Amino acid sequence: MRQVKYIFIREFSEYFISPIAYIVISIFLLITGWFFFSSFFLSNQAALRAFFLLLPITFSFVVPAIPMRLLSEEINIGTYETLLTLPVTFRDVLLGKFLAATAFTTAMLVPTLAYPIFISFLGDIDWGPVIGGYIGAILLGAAFSSIGLFASSLTRNQIIAFIIGMVICFFLTLIDKMLFFFPSSIVGFLQYIAAGYHFENISKGIIDSRDIIYFLSLSFLGLYGSHLILQEKY
Template sequence: MRQTLLIFNKEFKDYFASPIAYIVIAIFLAFAGWLFFSTFFLYDQAEMRRFFDMLPFLFALLVPIITMRLFAEELNTGSYELLLTLPVTLRDIIFGKFLAAVAFVAAILLPTLFYALSISWIGDLDWGVTIGGFMGALLLGAAYAAIGLFTSALTRNQIIACIAAIVICVALAMLDQMLFFFPPPALDVLTHLSANAHFKNIAKGIVDSRDLLYFFSIAFLGLYATHLAMEDR
């Protein structure tokens, strides 16, 4: 665990060593805030539901940008071979990088608590539902981060890694909205595979073990696939 934390500290600090991290956070907060508050007063309801409704798609575009460099950059520069000479296992490396990406997602979400505080000042905000929404957002970000880590392990090109992760994450986010393209027997299975459907349940304050199992399963499969990809290299 000590080696994992060392990798985590290095990767998390690297995010903030570049101005790109601050640009990503600023763009996300500005774009999400504008989309949310531009219609907030039209509905005249003190709730965060519309903000959380946007997150599966916004995160599908944002999280791959966060994760695209984690392995692709090291494979391209050759620093990965140097990393393997250190007393760390492949599992330590993967899990440390994954935790750093999830922590950065949490850092992006942290300023959005101001949205909730602002709403609570002007109305009666249901904090139970709001906390459930933020918890679901973190689980969603973790699942997307595992997918992004996997695509980053497949290629030396960060752009290709980013595009591949965006395609997968957007597909998971929009799957429940494209059910009319599929035959009725497949609808239940596809709905269960939709990240948006599971996230909406948690965002409503309903903590169902099936939704938690879904996000943990996606994260586990992403990390396991990453391990196989890097082990093959």
């Protein structure tokens, strides 16, 4: 298990060596900042609701860009061979990389903490939904990172990995907005697998074990899927 730590440190620090990290963070902050503040003063409410409402959609195309290179780049350059002939297991590799991507998504959220802090000067902010929203955002980031990692295990091309990850994340985010297209018998099921639905619950400030279990199991599924793919390939 010590190997997980070193793989995590390596992957996490590599994000900040390459310019990709800064590009992704800037794009994320630009988009969320613009959409949030363009309507913020109109609604005249000291709340982050609009920010968290939009977050699953922003996340579903920004987050898959973070883990997209984690496996496909290694497979492409061949460093995968040097890595796997070190005394590490698939589990160590995947966990280390998954944690690095999750830590990076969390780091991406840190600058947005400025929003609630400044809003609290403007009015009386309700901290419950804000804290709930950030916990939800970290969990959502973890789940999407794990899906991105899975996409990255499928191909040696980072762009393809990104697109696959994005499609899966978009599907999970938007499925509960399109429930009226489906027969009522499967609506309950579709709502349960929708990431947007569970995230909305948490961001209202209600921390329900069902939602937490949902995000944790989604992360687990992504990791398990990548594990199966790697085992099958090598």
